[in-house]
Amino acid sequence: VDPRLVVRAQAGDQEAFAALAAESLGRLNAVARLVLRDQDAADDAVQDALVSAWRGLPALREPERFGGWLNRLLVRACYDRARRERRRRVAEVRVTPIGEPASGDAQASTAMHDLFERSLGRLPIDQRAAIVAVYYLDLTIPEAAAMVGIPVGTMKSRLHRSLQSLHAIVDADERGAVSARESVA
Amino acid sequence: MNERRDMDRLLRLHLAATADPTPSRGQLDALMGRVATTSQRPAWTGVLTADGRAAMGEGGRGEVRIAALLVAAMLLLALLAIGLLVGGRKDLAVNPGPVATPPAIALLPSPRALPTPTTFITPTAQPTDRGPDCTARDEHLASLGVTAGLAWGSGSPPPSGAHPTPGRIATWSANTDGPSTVDLLDPATGARTPFMDLGLTPGKYSQLAWSPDGSTLAITSSGDCGEVTLMRTSDGIVRLDPGPGTTLEAGSLEWSPDSSQVAVIPIGLAQPVGTHVWILPRDGSPKIDLGPPCAGCNTFWFRWSPDGRHLAGIYQTQGDQSTSGVAIADPSAGTWTVFPEGSVGGLLPGWRDDHRLIADLSPDGTDRFIEYDVNTGSRTVLPIHSPSTTGAFTLLRDGRHVLEFSNTGTGGNVRDSLLLLDLDTGSRRTVWMAPRGIQLGGGILAPDGSAYVMDAGHPDPAQPNDTWVIRLDGSGATKLAGIDIGDGSWQPVVH
Numbered sequence: 001v002d003p004r005l006v007v008r009a010q011a012g013d014q015e016a017f018a019a020l021a022a023e024s025l026g027r028l029n030a031v032a033r034l035v036l037r038d039q040d041a042a043d044d045a046v047q048d049a050l051v052s053a054w055r056g057l058p059a060l061r062e063p064e065r066f067g068g069w070l071n072r073l074l075v076r077a078c079y080d081r082a083r084r085e086r087r088r089r090v091a092e093v094r095v096t097p098i099g100e101p102a103s104g105d106a107q108a109s110t111a112m113h114d115l116f117e118r119s120l121g122r123l124p125i126d127q128r129a130a131i132v133a134v135y136y137l138d139l140t141i142p143e144a145a146a147m148v149g150i151p152v153g154t155m156k157s158r159l160h161r162s163l164q165s166l167h168a169i170v171d172a173d174e175r176g177a178v179s180a181r182e183s184v185a
Numbered sequence: 186m187n188e189r190r191d192m193d194r195l196l197r198l199h200l201a202a203t204a205d206p207t208p209s210r211g212q213l214d215a216l217m218g219r220v221a222t223t224s225q226r227p228a229w230t231g232v233l234t235a236d237g238r239a240a241m242g243e244g245g246r247g248e249v250r251i252a253a254l255l256v257a258a259m260l261l262l263a264l265l266a267i268g269l270l271v272g273g274r275k276d277l278a279v280n281p282g283p284v285a286t287p288p289a290i291a292l293l294p295s296p297r298a299l300p301t302p303t304t305f306i307t308p309t310a311q312p313t314d315r316g317p318d319c320t321a322r323d324e325h326l327a328s329l330g331v332t333a334g335l336a337w338g339s340g341s342p343p344p345s346g347a348h349p350t351p352g353r354i355a356t357w358s359a360n361t362d363g364p365s366t367v368d369l370l371d372p373a374t375g376a377r378t379p380f381m382d383l384g385l386t387p388g389k390y391s392q393l394a395w396s397p398d399g400s401t402l403a404i405t406s407s408g409d410c411g412e413v414t415l416m417r418t419s420d421g422i423v424r425l426d427p428g429p430g431t432t433l434e435a436g437s438l439e440w441s442p443d444s445s446q447v448a449v450i451p452i453g454l455a456q457p458v459g460t461h462v463w464i465l466p467r468d469g470s471p472k473i474d475l476g477p478p479c480a481g482c483n484t485f486w487f488r489w490s491p492d493g494r495h496l497a498g499i500y501q502t503q504g505d506q507s508t509s510g511v512a513i514a515d516p517s518a519g520t521w522t523v524f525p526e527g528s529v530g531g532l533l534p535g536w537r538d539d540h541r542l543i544a545d546l547s548p549d550g551t552d553r554f555i556e557y558d559v560n561t562g563s564r565t566v567l568p569i570h571s572p573s574t575t576g577a578f579t580l581l582r583d584g585r586h587v588l589e590f591s592n593t594g595t596g597g598n599v600r601d602s603l604l605l606l607d608l609d610t611g612s613r614r615t616v617w618m619a620p621r622g623i624q625l626g627g628g629i630l631a632p633d634g635s636a637y638v639m640d641a642g643h644p645d646p647a648q649p650n651d652t653w654v655i656r657l658d659g660s661g662a663t664k665l666a667g668i669d670i671g672d673g674s675w676q677p678v679v680h
Contacts (some may be wrong), residue, residue: 002540009590012225014217014220014221017217017220018213018217018220021213021216021217022213025206025208025212025213026206026207027206029205029206029207029208029209029212030204030205030206031204033204033205034200034203034204036644039205039209041478043209043212046212047212047215047216047219050216050220051216051219051220051223053226054220054223054225055223055224057225058225061570065432108336112195112199113203115203116195116196116199117199117203131196131200132200134198135193135197135200136197136201136204140483140485140501141485142437142485150626150627152672153578153626153627153628153642153672154626154627156576156578156624157576157578157590157625157628159479160576160590161592161624163192164576164592166192166196167192183453
């Protein structure tokens with residue numbers, strides 16, 4: 001992010017802010033959709049985060065930290081949206097297209113993608129946010145903790161809990177597949 | 186097969202493949218439509234001058250904010266006085282256990298008894314040119330009180346063989362609409378005593394750490410006003426200024442065992458690429474840059490060896506084929522020793538008194554406890570399984586026990602537990618099981634290893650967090666209802 005754009009946006013330049021938003025939109029969309037798993041809610045969260053950013057920009061003292069600051073606003077907006085969505089009991093989940101498998105047997109990779117998709121969907125939102133911060137944005141645990149706004153220790157326990165849940169779901173799925181094969185045999 | 190690394194790799198691939206960054210139709214236009222009708226919040230522009238008068242920002246807001254600060258400070262002092270008279274919030278303590286009551290806190294009569302809060306410790310004893318933003322923020326910091334009853338002043342190491350007892354826990358009291366403070370929390374009652382005024386920008390401060398001699402609370406500032414603020418209990422606030430434009434990473438502050446220096450991690454240094462580790466002496470001597478342990482790698486979770494001769498942490502290379510391991514620095518020689526292992530476990534590395542390091546890594550796809558001998562450069566994989574059902578957190582100060590976390594169930598049926606693993610025998614015992622539905626997080630270890638403090642969230646995020654003081658002798662836990670201490674540092678009191 002060009003800090004000069006941030007400085008201009010801080011002074012009220014909407015064109016500069018539009019350029020910042022356009023530059024950040026892809027990353028924000030990806031993160032919000034992974035965390036919320038609902039495209040409409042994710043789009044709303046991204047917009048909430050960017051409007052909050054516009055309102056709060058004059059108070060941002062380090063223009064070069066704009067990206068990290070915006071990530072934090074997005075996580076907060078995702079939590080807010082999730083709370084509202086839960087109240088409305090909207091259960092529609094958009095199934096995102098699965099990309100080309102990177103390597104190995106295509107069928108097995110697709111099955112693994114499906115498995116992850118189901119498993120991630122069963123995690124609470126705070127655990128998904130932790131996983132997205134570390135495994136998608138490639139942040140270190142202290143950076144991820146700062147982004148999500150929790151202590152490092154909490155991020156560690158949250159990640160541990162999420163990976164443990166993923167392992168448990170994958171193991172259960174594999175056990176189910178074996179038992180299905182055995183019953184067919 | 187290396188299951189853990191495979192899981193990590195597959196998870197990364199899955200997230201990369203399913204992430205959808207495509208803007209929705211008209212997303213940017215809709216956003217800019219809202220922006221066009223949304224006013225920006227004005228920035229805080231008040232700056233105090235040397236004689237305490239306000240140099241005004243636009244529209245007199247600075248004056249109003251300063252007046253609000255003064256009123257808030259007076260209210261806090263009044264609350265302090267009431268708190269001293271009443272003697273704390275004993276009603277919050279349930280199931281009281283044998284956690285020792287910390288020594289009494291003596292408060293100076295007024296903040297004016299303390300030196301000016303703009304003392305900088307630098308090689309030239311002068312603040313560097315930190316720019317107007319940093320200067321504006323500096324003026325908000327003030328000390329509200331100091332602890333007394335310590336055996337010596339700052340700068341002196343504790344006597345040999347001294348054993349610390351738990352004092353109070355320094356923790357944040359963040360307030361989004363007004364001045365925020367660092368409070369001292371009594372772990373027996375939950376009573377809070379304001380300790381430092383952080384002004385209006387609590388987000389600037391990222392970590393608290395008491396020095397091992399209990400004389401000084403260090404606080405790191407994030408952003409490009411990065412510095413280490415030292416609240417000396419003997420004489421107030423001083424600042425370690427590592428230089429202009431410094432940004433310090435959250436969670437990287439580590440005191441040396443003799444309380445003479447702190448290790449911190451600056452962010453974004455250009456050359457050489459990778460996470461550098463800086464050592465800042467508390468007397469303002471020039472910093473030592475240990476550089477990164479390997480080209481381009483991230484490093485974190487540093488711990489000083491008991492003799493202060495080594496600093497060990499975890500490193501992680503970047504990219505899809507990332508690997509992790511242990512990195513041990515010898516600051517006097519300026520060298521690093523690196524042990525590549527595989528992926529990293531959850532245990533903060535810890536030192537035994539015999540200067541051997543214990544870490545939790547996965548050299549073969551399974552979590553292992555590994556012991557590193559810095560004298561011989563050897564490593565030994567301990568014959569103890571670290572199953573995926575438990576997560577190792579912290580090596581206790583005896584060097585023989587590891588605190589672990591375990592959970593079963595989900596949502597309202599979750600049962601979280603703390604376990605103690607004996608590294609000599611491999612046996613585990615449950616120290617405490619949280620009530621059903623309570624999810625534990627965070628963690629602050631008492632200076633003498635007698636207790637561990639965790640925050641407890643509810644499955645319903647609308648419910649406030651509680652704090653549990655868990656006694657590691659297995660005798661139970663004390664709940665501090667409605668108190669969310671989040672991050673903090675437990676003061677050692679050395680008699």
